Amino acid sequence: MSERDHLVVRQASKRxxxxxxLDRVDLSIRRGELVTLLGPSGCGKTTLLRLIAGLALPDTGxxxxxxxxxxxxxxxxxxxxxxxxxxxxxxxxxxAGNVAFGLNVRRRPKAEVRAAVEKALALxxxxxxxxxxISALSGGQQQRVALARALAVExxxxxFDEALSALDRKLREEMQGEMRRMLRDIDATAIxxxxxxxxxxxxxxxxxxxxxxxxxxxxxxxxxxxRPASLFTLNFVGLSTRIPGTVxxxxxxxxxxxxxxxxxxxxxxFIPGSRVIVATRPEHLRPATGDEGNAVNGRVRSIVFQGSxxxxxxxxxxxxxxxxxxxxxxxHLAPDAEIRLGWPVRETFAFPxxxxxxxxxxx
Amino acid sequence: MINRLATLFAWAMAIGAALFLLAPLIVxxxxxxxxxxxxxxxxxxASLRWYTRIGQMDGFWPALSLSLQLAAFSTLLALxxxxxxxxxxxxGRLPGAEAIGTFLxxxxxxPGLVLGIxxxxxxxxxxxxxxxxxxxxxxxxxxxxxxxxxxxxxLSRFDFTLVEAARTLGCTYPGAILKVMVPALAPSFLTAGLxxxxxxxxxxxxxxxxxxxxxxxLPIKMLQYIEEAPDPTLAxxxxxxxAATVVLLIASDRLVGLHRMAGxxx
Numbered sequence: 289m290s291e292r293d294h295l296v297v298r299q300a301s302k303r304x305x306x307x308x309x310l311d312r313v314d315l316s317i318r319r320g321e322l323v324t325l326l327g328p329s330g331c332g333k334t335t336l337l338r339l340i341a342g343l344a345l346p347d348t349g350x351x352x353x354x355x356x357x358x359x360x361x362x363x364x365x366x367x368x369x370x371x372x373x374x375x376x377x378x379x380x381x382x383x384a385g386n387v388a389f390g391l392n393v394r395r396r397p398k399a400e401v402r403a404a405v406e407k408a409l410a411l412x413x414x415x416x417x418x419x420x421x422i423s424a425l426s427g428g429q430q431q432r433v434a435l436a437r438a439l440a441v442e443x444x445x446x447x448f449d450e451a452l453s454a455l456d457r458k459l460r461e462e463m464q465g466e467m468r469r470m471l472r473d474i475d476a477t478a479i480x481x482x483x484x485x486x487x488x489x490x491x492x493x494x495x496x497x498x499x500x501x502x503x504x505x506x507x508x509x510x511x512x513x514x515r516p517a518s519l520f521t522l523n524f525v526g527l528s529t530r531i532p533g534t535v536x537x538x539x540x541x542x543x544x545x546x547x548x549x550x551x552x553x554x555x556x557x558f559i560p561g562s563r564v565i566v567a568t569r570p571e572h573l574r575p576a577t578g579d580e581g582n583a584v585n586g587r588v589r590s591i592v593f594q595g596s597x598x599x600x601x602x603x604x605x606x607x608x609x610x611x612x613x614x615x616x617x618x619x620h621l622a623p624d625a626e627i628r629l630g631w632p633v634r635e636t637f638a639f640p641x642x643x644x645x646x647x648x649x650x651x
Numbered sequence: 652m653i654n655r656l657a658t659l660f661a662w663a664m665a666i667g668a669a670l671f672l673l674a675p676l677i678v679x680x681x682x683x684x685x686x687x688x689x690x691x692x693x694x695x696x697a698s699l700r701w702y703t704r705i706g707q708m709d710g711f712w713p714a715l716s717l718s719l720q721l722a723a724f725s726t727l728l729a730l731x732x733x734x735x736x737x738x739x740x741x742x743g744r745l746p747g748a749e750a751i752g753t754f755l756x757x758x759x760x761x762p763g764l765v766l767g768i769x770x771x772x773x774x775x776x777x778x779x780x781x782x783x784x785x786x787x788x789x790x791x792x793x794x795x796x797x798x799x800x801x802x803x804x805x806l807s808r809f810d811f812t813l814v815e816a817a818r819t820l821g822c823t824y825p826g827a828i829l830k831v832m833v834p835a836l837a838p839s840f841l842t843a844g845l846x847x848x849x850x851x852x853x854x855x856x857x858x859x860x861x862x863x864x865x866x867x868x869l870p871i872k873m874l875q876y877i878e879e880a881p882d883p884t885l886a887x888x889x890x891x892x893x894a895a896t897v898v899l900l901i902a903s904d905r906l907v908g909l910h911r912m913a914g915x916x917x
Contacts (some may be wrong), residue, residue, distance in 0.1 A: 341813050363818040363894075364826075376816035380834040441820060625698035 292478050294319035295445050300349030302335050302501075309335045317479065322471060324488040325497070327498035327584060328524065333481045336498070337447050338593035342366045342477065347500040354444045356407070363392075363597045364408035369438030375430045377422045382419040383433050387393070389396040390441035408436040414598045417465045423578060424650065428459050439474070446471070446478040452487060464490045464552035468568075485525045489513065519565055527599075528567050529609045532641055535562045543638055548605035549584045556638035570599065572635040580630030584609060601628055676893060683886035701887040708884060713865075714872035719782075721868065722851040725790035726761025726798075729847050730840065732791075733798030741806035755799040758792055763856030771860040782866035789857050794847035800844065829917060845903060849896065871916065889902040 295317040302310040303412065317323050320622040325333035340351055342363035347454070351360045358366050377386050384405050391401040399638045407414045431451065438446055452467075469492050471478050476622065478481035482488055488495045489509040489528045496506040506519040516522040522530070533547030535558045545552050545566050554566045568582075576583040586604030598618035602609040611629055613621075621627065676827065680754055682690045684697035736755060742746045758766060769790050779785060813835060817827035833840075855870040862871055 321664055341819055343818070351892060362813075362823070364821045366819075368819055371818065372812050372816060374810065375813060376812040378813060378817075378831055378835070380837070389817070393817075393821040404828040437820070596730070 291603065293317070293355060294321070296350075296352045297336070297340065298350050298352075300336070300346040300351065302332075302339065302344065302346055308501050310339070310346070313406050313501070313503055315496065315503065316507070317477060319477055320475045322476075322478050322480070323492065323493045324470065324492040324495045324497055324522070326480060326482060326485060326488040326495050328483060331498040332501040337449055337479060338483045340445070340646045341447055361570070364545045367441070367444050369441060369443035369446045371431075371438050371446070371448045373433045373449040373453060375434040375451075375454075377430055377433055377437070377455065379422055381422070382418070382503050383420050383425070385415065386422065386433055387418075387436045387440050389437060394441070396509050401600065404440050408440040411439065411474070412436045415501075427455055429456060429461065431455060431463065435470075439476075444477070446476050448478065448480040449484075450482055451480070453482065453484065460487070462492075478613075489525070495525075497524060499524075513569070514635065519642065521565075521568050522637065522639065527610055527612075528568045529570065529573070529611075530565050531609075532563070532565055532606045535560050535564055535638075542633060542634055544639060548603070548607050549609075552584075552636065553633045554636040554638035555634060558638060558640070564638045565641050567637045567639065568631050568635050570610045570612035572631040573609060573629045574613070574631065576628040576630030578630075581633030583628055583630040583635055585626070585628050588621055588623050588627055590623060591621055593618075600627075602629060680890045680893065681884050682890075683883055683890040685883045685886070686884045690886065698710060699769070700882040702891075704882075704884045705888050706892065708872075708876065708888075710872055711869065714867050714869045717786075717866060718852055721786055721790050722848045724787055725794045726844055726847040728791055729794040729798040730844055733795055734802050734889065735842065735854035736799055737802035737806050739805055741809070742811075749808075752799070752803055756796045756803075759800070761795040763793075763854065767857040770857065774861070781864045785861045786866065786868070786917045789861055790851045790854065793854055793857055794851050797842040797846040797850055801839055801843035802836075805836050805843075809835060834839040841903055841907055845899065853892075 293316045294313070295315060296526070297315040300313045301308065313332070314374070321642065325336060327333045335344060340344050340353075340573060342358065342361060342504060346359065352600060353366065353368070353591060378389065381389065387405045387408050388401050389402055396404070405418070409418055409556045412435055414429060414432050414436065418428065422430065422433070431454075450459055452463055455463060455575065464487055468625075479486070490510070492509060495509050495512045497504045497512060499518075505512060505521050505600060507515075507517075512521060515528050516525065516612060520532075520640050522528050529579060531547045531549055531552070533545040533552065535543045536546050536551075537544045537560055538557060541552055541557060543556050543558050543563055543564070545554060547566060552566050555566075558563070558564055574580075584602075584604050585601035586609060589601040589608070590601045591601075592599040596615055597619075600611045600613055600618055602611060609629055655782065663893045674696055681692050684699070684701070686696055686698040698745065733755075735750075739745050740752045740755075745751065755826065767789070770785070770792070774780065774785050803805055809832065813831045814824075814827045818824065822830055854868070855874070858868045859871055866875075867875070873885055
């Protein structure tokens with residue numbers, strides 16, 4: 289463990305009965321880093337968060353925060369701040385009472401509590417509502433109170449369990465930006481749990497994509513999107529075109545693949561005969577000019593206008609290609625029109641097909 | 652037009668029902684001020700003479716004391732037992748939790764007479780004949796469902812992540828229960844206690860089978876009076892009980908709000 293690692297989860301596993309919810313998970317987070325655990329429901333992301341908070345204990349493995357092993361330490365001695373999905377604000381206390389709760393439990397002097405509450409509420413711009421009852425606040429305001437309450441105790445790490453998912457879309461997007469700025473300003477170390485990929489890509493320094501109790505990929509948002517490490521990440525984050533095929537030859541990090549839409553070249557290392565999925569992101573597909581690495585003839589199936597760009601579905605050889613075209617390029621297209629789409633080899637990935645049985649070379 | 656007529660009709664029905672329910676109470680309250688020894692409306696002058704006679708009724712104070720004791724003790728016991736049972740049921744990890752909850756609440760649906768006879772038979776069979784304790788047990792059977800029902804409802808709306816939130820903020824588990832769950836459930840406790848107390852205090856059908864000559868609850872004593880000497884003293888007493896109940900309700904409303912207690916508000 290390097291001295292910059294502020295939160296370290298090592299080989300953590302958790303089972304509930306016969307189901308393995310977490311399977312030997314490793315995670316290291318630096319001080320001041322914002323990390324998102326992204327995945328579908330049941331992937332283990334909330335369980336991992338609860339292990340870190342101390343609300344659940346790992347069967348095996350360890351958790352340490354700020355250089356201290358807290359694996360068996362109960363939540364009230366961990367100094368973590370948690371913002372829950374439904375905020376979990378105390379209905380019998382006022383806004384200020386909620387924010388002061390953690391400090392009062394710690395028996396801090398009154399003056400200190402008052403100052404800390406004022407500071408935390410000012411940070412979330414709710415200073416003027418300090419004496420209101422919780423029930424008088426809107427969802428967005430409650431969210432801020434929950435954040436202020438978690439911040440007030442100056443935790444070593446802040447944990448957000450789907451904290452923005454209860455807000456409506458517009459407010460959620462506003463809060464994403466605002467919270468990121470706020471957490472940056474106070475140099476907080478934070479972990480967000482979410483199933484919302486936009487939230488993950490917008491808010492974090494690194495994203496851990498989780499599936500089946502494991503972290504499939506931990507990387508910067510851009511890399512997660514542009515260089516997905518697995519078919520699962522490719523599917524879960526962003527849109528893509530996916531075409532199954534069989535590798536016919538391998539050469540220096542690229543493979544030639546026989547697919548229903550013709551011969552395609554992709555980056556990756558597989559032995560000939562491997563069943564693979566060839567994939568690319570929609571923004572790389574363009575009406576072909578002739579010098580692209582891959583090109584496919586097809587027929588426009590549908591066009592979804594999205595303002596500055598359009599999503600075009602093209603059918604070819606029984607497969608579907610998804611292209612995201614700028615407005616002017618899609619303007620002259622009509623359903624059923626013939627189109628030739630091309631895209632570069634370096635933006636073409638190959639992943640082992642899910643039912644793959646042949647051995648895979650290092651990719 | 653039809654809509655307005657329907658609304659008007661609904662309002663008329665609501666007001667009619669309220670009047671129908673309130674009328675006997677108004678009549679009894681009015682009759683308690685009657686200057687004559689018959690149940691009469693005080694048209695020519697009111698009198699408080701029947702109120703001064705309440706305390707002089709034969710056996711009134713012991714009966715009142717017994718009823719208050721039974722109501723207080725059975726409510727206290729029911730609150731503790733009912734809340735613990737409700738926690739087990741609401742947490743939902745108990746096998747057959749729902750069935751147990753239904754069973755706990757079932758005496759509510761049972762006619763008091765049946766319950767009274769059954770308890771009398773049962774106590775005789777096991778040779779249990781201490782009237783006070785038998786009455787307390789019987790009243791516990793009567794009050795427990797009220798508490799269990801209210802607490803199960805209250806706890807099913809209670810968000811257990813509040814307890815988790817308190818723990819991450821520095822509370823121990825028992826501390827979190829005390830600091831968060833108990834205050835959040837205060838309205839449920841109050842409602843449960845109130846229902847339970849009133850259910851015990853005015854219970855007649857169950858108590859009647861378990862009283863002996865010296866141990867009589869107030870409702871039983873009152874019925875005895877009405878058979879022996881029907882004068883407006885009883886009306887005065889009823890009015891007092893009514894007033895006490897209203898005061899209790901107003902106090903509860905001030906404390907937590909009736910809409911929260913009835914579970915109709917936020």
